[in-house]
Amino acid sequence: MSQTLQAVRGMNDILPEEAETWEQFEESIRDWLKAYGYRPIRMPLVEPTPLFKRAIGEVTDIVEKEMYSFEDALNGEHLTLRPEGTASCVRAAIQHKLLHAGPQRLYYYGPMYRHERPQKGRYRQFHQIGVEALGHAGPDIDAELILMCARLWDDLGLEDVRLELNSLGSSDERAAHRQALIAYLEAHRDQLDEDAQRRLYSNPLRILDTKNPDLQALVEAAPKLIDFLGDESLAHFEAVQQVLRDAGQPFRVNPRLVRGLDYYNRTVFEWVTDSLGAQGTICAGGRYDGLIEQLGGKPAPAAGFAMGVERILALWRDAGGVAEAAVPDAYVVHQGEAAGRLAFRVAETLRGHGFAVLMHCGGGSFKSQMKKADASGAPVALVIGEDEAAAAEVSFKPMRGGDQRRIGLDELASELAEQLFAADGDDGGV
Numbered sequence: 001m002s003q004t005l006q007a008v009r010g011m012n013d014i015l016p017e018e019a020e021t022w023e024q025f026e027e028s029i030r031d032w033l034k035a036y037g038y039r040p041i042r043m044p045l046v047e048p049t050p051l052f053k054r055a056i057g058e059v060t061d062i063v064e065k066e067m068y069s070f071e072d073a074l075n076g077e078h079l080t081l082r083p084e085g086t087a088s089c090v091r092a093a094i095q096h097k098l099l100h101a102g103p104q105r106l107y108y109y110g111p112m113y114r115h116e117r118p119q120k121g122r123y124r125q126f127h128q129i130g131v132e133a134l135g136h137a138g139p140d141i142d143a144e145l146i147l148m149c150a151r152l153w154d155d156l157g158l159e160d161v162r163l164e165l166n167s168l169g170s171s172d173e174r175a176a177h178r179q180a181l182i183a184y185l186e187a188h189r190d191q192l193d194e195d196a197q198r199r200l201y202s203n204p205l206r207i208l209d210t211k212n213p214d215l216q217a218l219v220e221a222a223p224k225l226i227d228f229l230g231d232e233s234l235a236h237f238e239a240v241q242q243v244l245r246d247a248g249q250p251f252r253v254n255p256r257l258v259r260g261l262d263y264y265n266r267t268v269f270e271w272v273t274d275s276l277g278a279q280g281t282i283c284a285g286g287r288y289d290g291l292i293e294q295l296g297g298k299p300a301p302a303a304g305f306a307m308g309v310e311r312i313l314a315l316w317r318d319a320g321g322v323a324e325a326a327v328p329d330a331y332v333v334h335q336g337e338a339a340g341r342l343a344f345r346v347a348e349t350l351r352g353h354g355f356a357v358l359m360h361c362g363g364g365s366f367k368s369q370m371k372k373a374d375a376s377g378a379p380v381a382l383v384i385g386e387d388e389a390a391a392a393e394v395s396f397k398p399m400r401g402g403d404q405r406r407i408g409l410d411e412l413a414s415e416l417a418e419q420l421f422a423a424d425g426d427d428g429g430v
């Protein structure tokens, strides 16, 4: 026998029981996004590699070591499986001139690809919900983005999720801070690890984002960007905080929050939890006023965030958010050729009325079919034998008590509706 094939490492199958939870989550997500006026956009999973190099930055974890890039075997084009959605979303908005119609509130949802070391909460194919507000300049939209996340955590019943906030200022302010930072790091050069040595001149800000425990003290004492912010940046940052305070949303200003992508400026934020171990960031975002111009569009401000669906679902599961398994309204049991044909008609007719009907397939005795009907959880079995087929009727059998009775096809839908309503009433359901 040939060896069985496995999924690619770090890329997961989502089996039915779990996928039902995903679908339920996706339903609440849609309502939530609609409540804030965000509209869906869907971009390809594959983009030209230069898009990500330009948008995310050459000296970043993603571009340096995490991208699935390849050459199109037919035309040699350099392509990449998208590692994130902001670059694609902005590319699409520019390409289709969406901003000509004014600012846009957009969202996307789907798989992203990063070649990382797989572990709990960190996969090579994972899913993000991305929300982008394009063409909006004010601190109001930054605050709205943050508060809409808070509402989602609340809707999902997630607890222990904290908000961390920082401002990266403008590019001039970052340049002044960068100079001071390089001087400081040069003075402590012997303590830097390999990554930090390499990034000292190319991207020193990212050294502050290091996960190396040996560098924490050094990084803690480094010059802080916030001390280099000018009046406008400070006013913007203060305005965001004011809305959060008015809304009663707690937050912590974390001067070390710099984000792993180059395109951010001014407000950046992360939602973190201690309940997921090392992979504690469930959502991250901020303002990226330069990106649209950088990707060839007419200059326009923007802000957004992306959340990691696997991490949020792990938290949601812990909070009891698991979908109930889908149960059919009726299970159709049948035996004999004429009965089989009637069974198809019955099942299709009921589905036409909006019922979920599981039709027994594959034959077998009435007894074994009834066992399957019971196992399906359906509250009603519709039994069709030769007698029923000849009379164009169905034996209507409630599975949890109640009399079995013969019913004509005309009354079947109303009888089933009544039975389901009564069954729900019994156990206090809706």
Ligand code: ATP
Residues within 6 Å of the ligand: 084, 114, 116, 121, 122, 123, 124, 125, 126, 127, 128, 259, 260, 279, 281, 282, 283, 284, 285, 306, 307, 308, 309, 310, 311
């Ligand atoms: P991390 O520091 O955990 O690597 P990041 O800064 O690379 O995160 P972003 O690019 O900001 O992450 O992506 C936004 C969110 O997507 C993260 O906060 C996280 O919830 C999720 N995410 C990122 N990478 C992965 C991954 N490999 N597997 C699962 N979720 C991920």
Ligand code: MG
Residues within 6 Å of the ligand: 061, 260
């Ligand atoms: Mg990462």
